[in-house]
Amino acid sequence: MTLEEFVAENGDKRIEIQDDGTIRILEEKGPWKPECEEKYYTIYGCGSVETFKWVDCLMDDLRKEMGNVFQTKAEAERTVHRLKARKKFLDAGGHEGMDGLVFGDRYHVYPQRGDKILMSAKERNVTAFDIWFETEADCRRAIESLTDDEKAALCWMGENE
Incomplete structure (x- = not known):
């Protein structure tokens, strides 16, 4: 079988x-989905983390579609801290999007993952929720407004701690 025949038969699978x-x-690995009756964690509007059993009902499907189904409580709590940090960035003068900017004329929060600290950086790429700041002072103020848990959540890369 030629490669062309293989692609025609199997599509663009990895x-x-x-x-x-x-x-x-290679198997397609999508986001984690609980098995029937398996426990999962979800975030409520107030930021509390709740436990449910997957029963494949409409609410389970809606939570999954929104990205609000977590395998561990720690993962859900980390997401709460990331969302709180995002709000603090915006409250501290952060901006979303790229309107009216010249590349390189913005500051953003840059995680030093090895050291698990956050720094301000003036670069072309916007990271940490695609929120940028006009001045380095605004960026540093936003970092200082975060709790240690929020900072750790932004530096977390998915490895076990």
Whole structure:
């Protein structure tokens, strides 16, 4: 079978070519989804984290569609801290989007993941929720407004702590 025939038969699925020359189709790994009756965590509007069992009902599906289904309580709590940090960035003078900016004329919060600290940086790319600040002082004030938990949540990369 030629590669062209393989693609025609299998579509654009991700593949891996084995040492022996054979092709293995890689599994598509989407976001985690609980099995039926499996426990998951969700965030309520007030920021509290609640536990539910997945029963494949409409509410389960809606929470999943919104990205509000978490495998661990720690993951859900980290998300709460990230959302609170985002609001504090905006409250401290942060801006969303790119309107009216010349590249490089903005400051943003940059996580130093190895040290688990946040810094301000003047760069072309906007990180941390795509929120930028006009001055470095505004950016530093926003960082200083965060709790230690909020800072840790922004530096977290998904590895076990």
